[in-house]
Amino acid sequence: MTNKPLTLAEKVWNDHLVAKGQDGSPDLLYIDLHLVHEVTSPQAFDGLRLAGRPVRRPDLTIATEDHNTPTWDIDKPIADPTSRTQIQTLRNNAAEFGVRIHSLGDVNQGIVHVVGPQLGLTMPGITVVCGDSHTSTHGAFGALAMGIGTSEVEHVLATQTLPLKPFKTMAINVDGTLRPGVTAKDVILAVIAKIGTGGGQGYVLEYRGSAIRALSMEARMTICNMSIEAGARAGMVAPDQITYDYLEGRPHAPEGADWDAAVAYWNTLPTDDGAKFDEEVFIDANTLDPFVTWGTNPGQGVSLLDNVPNPADIADPNERAAAERALEYMDLTAGTPMKAIRIDTVFLGSCTNSRIEDLRAAASIIKGKTKAEGVRMLVVPGSAKVRLEAEAEGLDKVFKDFGAEWRFAGCSMCLGMNPDQLAPGERAASTSNRNFEGRQGKGARTHLVSPLVAAATAIRGTLSSPSDLANLADQTDAASSTAGVN
Amino acid sequence: MEKFEVFSGVAVPLRRSNVDTDQIIPAVYLKRITKTGFEDALFAAWRGDADFILNQQAYAGGQVLVAGPDFGTGSSREHAVWALRDYGFKAVFSSKFADIFRGNAGKQGLVAGVITDEDTEKLWAAIEANPGSEIEVNLVDRTASIGDLTVSFEIDDYTRWRLLEGLDDIGLTLRDEQAIVDFEAKRESWRPKTLPAKGV
Ligand code: SF4
Numbered sequence: 001m002t003n004k005p006l007t008l009a010e011k012v013w014n015d016h017l018v019a020k021g022q023d024g025s026p027d028l029l030y031i032d033l034h035l036v037h038e039v040t041s042p043q044a045f046d047g048l049r050l051a052g053r054p055v056r057r058p059d060l061t062i063a064t065e066d067h068n069t070p071t072w073d074i075d076k077p078i079a080d081p082t083s084r085t086q087i088q089t090l091r092n093n094a095a096e097f098g099v100r101i102h103s104l105g106d107v108n109q110g111i112v113h114v115v116g117p118q119l120g121l122t123m124p125g126i127t128v129v130c131g132d133s134h135t136s137t138h139g140a141f142g143a144l145a146m147g148i149g150t151s152e153v154e155h156v157l158a159t160q161t162l163p164l165k166p167f168k169t170m171a172i173n174v175d176g177t178l179r180p181g182v183t184a185k186d187v188i189l190a191v192i193a194k195i196g197t198g199g200g201q202g203y204v205l206e207y208r209g210s211a212i213r214a215l216s217m218e219a220r221m222t223i224c225n226m227s228i229e230a231g232a233r234a235g236m237v238a239p240d241q242i243t244y245d246y247l248e249g250r251p252h253a254p255e256g257a258d259w260d261a262a263v264a265y266w267n268t269l270p271t272d273d274g275a276k277f278d279e280e281v282f283i284d285a286n287t288l289d290p291f292v293t294w295g296t297n298p299g300q301g302v303s304l305l306d307n308v309p310n311p312a313d314i315a316d317p318n319e320r321a322a323a324e325r326a327l328e329y330m331d332l333t334a335g336t337p338m339k340a341i342r343i344d345t346v347f348l349g350s351c352t353n354s355r356i357e358d359l360r361a362a363a364s365i366i367k368g369k370t371k372a373e374g375v376r377m378l379v380v381p382g383s384a385k386v387r388l389e390a391e392a393e394g395l396d397k398v399f400k401d402f403g404a405e406w407r408f409a410g411c412s413m414c415l416g417m418n419p420d421q422l423a424p425g426e427r428a429a430s431t432s433n434r435n436f437e438g439r440q441g442k443g444a445r446t447h448l449v450s451p452l453v454a455a456a457t458a459i460r461g462t463l464s465s466p467s468d469l470a471n472l473a474d475q476t477d478a479a480s481s482t483a484g485v486n
Numbered sequence: 487m488e489k490f491e492v493f494s495g496v497a498v499p500l501r502r503s504n505v506d507t508d509q510i511i512p513a514v515y516l517k518r519i520t521k522t523g524f525e526d527a528l529f530a531a532w533r534g535d536a537d538f539i540l541n542q543q544a545y546a547g548g549q550v551l552v553a554g555p556d557f558g559t560g561s562s563r564e565h566a567v568w569a570l571r572d573y574g575f576k577a578v579f580s581s582k583f584a585d586i587f588r589g590n591a592g593k594q595g596l597v598a599g600v601i602t603d604e605d606t607e608k609l610w611a612a613i614e615a616n617p618g619s620e621i622e623v624n625l626v627d628r629t630a631s632i633g634d635l636t637v638s639f640e641i642d643d644y645t646r647w648r649l650l651e652g653l654d655d656i657g658l659t660l661r662d663e664q665a666i667v668d669f670e671a672k673r674e675s676w677r678p679k680t681l682p683a684k685g686v
Contacts, residue, residue: 018665024643024644028659028666030669030673033678039516039563040563040564043519046519046520046521047521059679059681062680067516085519089519100681100683108685120678120685147562148586149563149564149586149589150565151594152589152593152655155655159659159660159663159666165644197556198555198556201582202585231559250685251684251685252679252680252685258676259676261675417517436506436509436560439508442531
């Protein structure tokens with residue numbers, strides 16, 4: 001049995017077993033890295049205090065402020081009293097329990113899933129947890145990274161372990177070459193549309209295949225980030241040279257002999273030949289288009305070249321009812337070309353797409369172009385450090401010249417816990433990960449898109465991809481000459 | 487945590503699928519820093535609608551929810567379970583739960599029982615035939631009964647045992663503390679450490 005071929009997820013799991021569960025009870029797993037933010041931690045610290053327990057390993061714990069932070073006037077007191085209370089509570093708890101915190105104004109403040117990798121704390125072969133479902137992001141490094149609830153946060157703070165039941169494994173094989181303009185975001189939206197928002201339930205997904213291997217670390221993070229939207233507990237990509245190159249030299253990356261030992265171990269992590277996945281899914285990268293959502297869950301997506309689907313064509317009665325309800329909420333009519341959908345606001349940000357490569361990609365499209373009239377665009381870097389990097393490259397200027405708002409780091413309009421919200425009925429093209437009813441503001445309508453689509457959409461005012469821009473000048477000419485004829 | 491064996495309470499038919507945690511409790515309520523008092527936040531966006539099921543008198547004191555498939559999807563917020571619990575719910579049934587929601591439920595003493603789509607329909611019909619009637623949830627036998635109708639539900643053995651015993655997590659784990667100490671002793675030095683801080 002010792003030579004049984006194993007998957008990446010199984011190897012990481014096995015190497016963190018503190019105790020094997022007996023008779024259907026869960027295994028006890030050791031947690032290498034615990035990320036904390038202000039929303040899901042107050043009650044956990046409260047629980048510790050009530051029970052008189054310390055944080056077992058403050059040296060494996062790190063906190064930042066992201067969900068409630070304002071994205072401008074960050075030097076002023078936070079206006080909203082509850083937001084202010086949550087953030088102050090985190091600061092107090094961090095001080096009381098000896099936990100490192102990166103507060104507003106600190107270069108390492110930002111979205112928790114941007115900060116971990118940026119500091120080099122996220123690395124292959126480790127276990128990462130955070131009271132946030134998009135913890136799956138860190139799986140891009142070949143870590144087993146899971147979102148947990150607040151009582152689990154308390155459990156990890158108190159014990160540095162977590163009782164977990166073994167998962168099933170699913171291989172998501174993406175082979176081929178992505179066409180120009182098609183990105184990691186489109187891949188993951190296509191995966192979720194294919195397997196459904198419940199399709200990954202009970203599974204750890206492993207993204208494999210030539211198209212995945214060709215992706216940068218930041219693109220792999222975009223993919224793993226949205227694993228949770230397919231219902232999965234985690235998503236992973238096996239570590240390789242791209243991973244090591246991204247990690248090496250970061251503040252907390254191993255050094256010297258530790259680095260060599262780590263790499264030697266990391267090289268043993270990729271799934272063994274002959275290892276069996278419980279489920280396999282195949283996606284042809286060559287045929288993918290830019291993908292956008294039309295409905296109110298991330299599985300309700302289509303190619304940007306398609307039309308709004310007709311619920312009558314959906315066989316499953318539950319899905320059909322969900323589609324009908326979604327179209328009503330989204331105020332869309334079946335058969336409308338996706339590209340004809342007019343957008344009020346473009347949001348470039350969130351832990352899915354707010355890293356430097358995302359900002360560069362969007363900036364490369366809008367540079368020298370004019371924003372569509374009446375469209376608002378918010379650019380919210382994932383961390384204070386990403387913001388500084390972007391400014392050093394002059395990206396802030398590109399965005400500002402274009403007419404976009406250049407903001408400070410945080411979750412912002414991804415979920416609208418701070419003042420960055422959509423008005424009722426407003427429609428957004430958003431690079432975030434959730435298009436649920438009311439997610440970006442009460443009555444707000446969200447289309448999930450890639451940074452490239454977000455940028456092109458801001459230029460044209462309707463859902464668009466960069467390839468639509470080539471003809472923009474011609475179309476404008478055509479439009480005005482038509483007007484002349486009439 | 488209280489022990490849960492057999493419980494009877496008013497059943498509420500929630501004829502919706504894909505009830506995500508943003509619907510169970512909108513993000514705006516997550517700002518609170520307490521562990522209780524979330525009853526007003528439950529289904530807040532829907533409670534303004536006079537026709538919403540919990541606004542109907544027969545169901546206002548609901549304690550057992552019967553929902554469509556894919557309940558509790560989306561955000562991992564445990565507040566979703568707190569809101570249900572604080573409102574007075576002791577059990578939720580659905581043909582499919584999101585993993586995180588189901589895990590959170592078990593830890594808070596809320597039974598999340600999996601029933602078939604067919605039994606969901608039967609329960610809905612039975613409840614609606616007699617709005618305000620009670621349903622008996624028997625965790626020992628894993629059954630839910632209303633009138634003459636009894637359906638079986640699934641809940642994993644471990645969660646069931648814990649609910650029956652009313653056991654809390656941390657105490658359970660700390661019975662194993664020596665195993666944690668032993669594991670830490672062999673943890674490799676390359677693994678991440680947040681302290682002392684670097685890169686600030
Ligand atoms: S950016 Fe959005 S999805 Fe990511 S952690 Fe913040 S709120 Fe959650």
